[in-house]
Each structure stands twice: as structure tokens, then as C-alpha cells.
Amino acid sequence: MKIFGKFLLYIMIIFVALITVIPFIYMIATAFETFTYVIPFPPRIIPTDPTLQNFIDAWKSNNFQLYFKNSLIVATITMILSLFFSSLTAYAFARFEFPAKEFIFGVMLFTMMVPGMISLIPLFTLVKSLNLLNTYTGLYLVYVSGNITFQTFLLRGFFEEIPQELEDSVYIDGGNRWTVYRHIILPLSKPALATIAIFSFLGAWDEFFWALIILKDQKLRTLPIAIALFHGQFATKWGLIFAASLIAIIPVITIFVSFQKYFVRGLMKGALKG
């Protein structure tokens, strides 16, 4: 009976796993199909004549490499700026006393509950009036501001756990707040910083909507827009679309699997604390 239960459990686990991966498997299978105008029927998981042609075509066509590079730049710079601004702000909340501190913190937390999409229209008019349409600056400012609130929250808790005595020894040696920030706080918070670095990078890598609205210049497009428009352009060439999508997914999955430790740590911390 017990063995039967265990067996049933594994069957169910594998069943859910199959439902999770089947869409990906079909996507991969389609990307390796030789393109004809007829989609093979019945749908098959292993192409009879697998080819890399779709990947080559996708990589070479329509500025795809440029879009890949654009996404890489946007995600990297967003990550660096988010790390910088969030850690500064979090340090201010963790180690300084100033008037209305908890009130300001409360307001920042409150804004996190409002979905960013709500202020899409006013953000657009704001960025337009700052003459930042069609610029990456317009992207960075919005992405980074959006990141600051929740990252400040995450980092503040982490910074506050660092023992005050470590800092005091720096002050005795003649250091100031900046020395502490650079040589004590940042090095000791590497796991938390890694977590927010990953989330900032992936967030910017995948962001679609804001980029779609403010980047009208073809040359500035990022991967998500490029893929969505690819689909509009070659509606029937699914192999090509999925080859492009797979190229875009690879960095995400790689980062996720190799830095899982930080993912899970960040998640568990957020879920269990308080």
C-alpha cells in the first residue's frame, strides 16, 4: 500500500512536470523544423528532418543581433543603476535617523502595491515632456525607479542585520559613512545584492510594454518587442519566431538555473519574514 502511494505520487509529479514542459518542448521542436508553408500534422515532438536553419535565419534577419545587443545593454545598465540607487537608499533607511523616516518608508511601500501599469499614461506624458521618448534614458529612469521601492525594502532588512560594532570600528579608525558603505555594508551584503541584481537584470530583459510605448525607432528596439513584431511580420513562420524566442530565453534560463540559490533565498526570505 505504501509503495503504491509513493508510485502514485511520482506519477502525479511527472504528470505536472509534463504539463509544465510540453509547451516548451513543442516550441523547441517547431524551432528545429525545416520550414515549409505547411505546419506538420500530426504535431510531432521530434522533427523528421531537424535543422538549425531557423536559428541561423533568425539570428541574421531583421537586426536581430542588434536587438539582442540592445537588450543586453538595457538590462545591464538597469541592473547597475538599480544596485547603486537601491543600496544607497536602503543604507539611508537602515543606519540614519531623520525626520519622518518611517512615514517616507511607508509611502514607498504603499506605491509598491499600485501596479505600474496604472500610471502608464501620465508616465508617457512626463517622459514626453522631458524629451526622453525614443531614448534608453527614458527606459532606465522608469525601470530603476520601479525597482528602488521593493529593493530598498529588501536591502534595508539585510543591512540592519549587519552588526553595528563592525561599523564602529571603522569610525574609530577615522572612516566616515562612505567608507562604511563601501567597505562594510556592500561586501557583507553580497547575497542580497546578487538577488536584486538578478531580478533587475531579468526584469529589464523581459520588459515589454513600456519599451513598446516609448521606443519608436526601429534601431532601439529590445528583444521582447522584436519578437512580438517578428510574430506580426512572419505570422506563419512559427519555426523562425520560436528560434528567435529560444535565443532570447537562453540567458534567462541560464541565469535562473545557475543562480537558483539566490532566487530561492530571496523568495524564501520575502515569503517567511514578518
Added chain:
Amino acid sequence: MGVTLLLFKSIIQKLCRKLKTVIKGRIFIQKKSNLFNSRKRIKEILQVAPFLFPGLILVTIFIIYPLMKGFQISFYDWNIMPGQSSEFIGFVNYKRAFNDEFARMALRNTVLYGLVTVPGQIILGMMTALMINARIRGRIFFRTLYYIPVVTSWVIVALVFKYLFRSGGGVINYILKDILHFIPEYVDWLQNTWSAMVAIMSLGIWKGIGWSMVIFLAALQSIPAELYEAASIDGATKIQNFFHITLPLIRPTVVFVLVMLIIGSFNVFISVFLMTGGGPMNTTQVMLSYMYKQAFSYFDFGYGSAISFILAGIILFITLIQMKLLRQKVQY
């Protein structure tokens, strides 16, 4: 995004405390005495400024200001041409939304999406978490696997599901008709309102299971094993265990996931935008896709903002209910 949501539980709790303080007027009293009484405070502000202000200024300009501006725009017949004035029209945009058949349909679809995907994600997420929490081999492998849809971009999974739900010989049609014989003939999934909603909602559930699972799993792992040992001595079954030990203990987590998913479901947009484009005839629009259409296809910013703020109002209402629920003490 998923992770952002995740942190909300503790945030909401903190915020409750904060709001309470504000309401009691403590902060204001404190502020008054401090500002006027000492030079020390000014010195403090000068010291913290280089750390605090860069982030604070960004948040003020790009988050707080747009929120207020958006609220203002929703009361105007907003003119997007530079230099031209916009006319204040009071509640006209809001009235229009309540009388607009398509806006009502968008609200209906959004609510329906939530009613189906939220319980779907919670039940399946809980089942997977329980399965993985039983001592099995390859636990980390399966956890990673189930989480992959969560980290994959909405754009890509929306296109994949569009492909799976293709008319004619798409994978879903093939499985349902040719393998399982559930349906007599192929369905044009994305060309009909209700079947398109089914496709959009199944994507919503599929993509979200991993997120609920990870959070439930964390909660399950924090339950001391002795409780179950004690229960098994008393002869409790696994199902009894679940309803009498597990569920009451992780109730705060369940409430948290519930409300985060409800808020998330009101944010549904990219899947609709890419899978149906709101069609046929605007019958699969959701609030945000309809807002986008009004704002960026018809350039009616005032009306678009009104739709946004109706949505924001609903979300705020739900959040307030949750604050109440979270505050209640768990009883056993």
C-alpha cells in the same frame, strides 16, 4: 514581477503598522517637536541627504508624481498636443466608462479571469507543493522545473500558447480531438470569445502554478514535523492532517497568495494583447488592454486614465480587505 509580489506580505503588515501610527498622529507630533527643537535634526538631514535623496527623488518623480498626475488626467478631456489646453470635464470619463458596453465587457473578462485563474493557481500550486514536500527524489529538480514558466517572459509564453491553441491542427485541437476524442471537430480557439478566454486563462494558470508552489513550499517547510507525529499517534489520516494542521498553520500564507494573485489577475494584459488583440470585436478585452487601446490607439488619455483608476480603486479595495484579514490572529 512574481518576486516583487512576493515581498508584499511583509510589506502589507509593515504598512498596517505604519498607517496605524500615522492615524494616531504620532508621526506628526514627533515631526513638529523635532523640526523646531534642534539643530541636530538639520545636521542629520544634511548627513543622510547624499544617501537618501537620489533614490527618493527618482521615486517621487517617476512613481508618486505620475500617480497623482494620472488621477488629474482622468478628470480632463486631455489634449496630447503640446501647448494646447485640456478641458476639465469632471466625472464625464468615469460616467462614460460605466456606460461603455466594451468597458463593462473588459471588466467582466478581467473579473472572470481572476475567478478562474486564482483558484486554479492556488489549488494546483498547493497540490504541487504538497507533492514536492513529501520526501521524494529530485525535489530540487522538480521545483526548478515547475518554476521555469514563471521566469519565462510573458511575450514568449503568449506566443507559444497562441501556437498551441491554433485553429485546425494545433496541438490542443490534436490532443482533444484525435487522441482523447473529447471534441467532435477542431475548434477555432482564438476566434471565438469564450474559447479564447479559455486559452488565455489556461496560460494564466500554467504560468502561475510555480510561483504559488514555491511560496506554499516555504510555508510547509516551516511547520514542525512533531505536530504530524503527534497527530499520527492519535490516528489522524493524511487528509485530516491537511485540514486540521497544515491549512490552519499556513493560513496567513494562503491569504497572502490569494490576494497577490487577485491583484496580479487584474494586471492581465500581455497574453490578451498578443493572443487575441482583444478580438473578436473587442469581446476578449481586459481592463488594461482596453485602457491601452483607448490611450495609444485613439489617444484618448483622459478616458484611458479613468479606466486605469477604476482598476486602481478595485485593487485598493481588495488590498484593504486583505489588511483586515491578515491582522486577524490565527486560531487553533
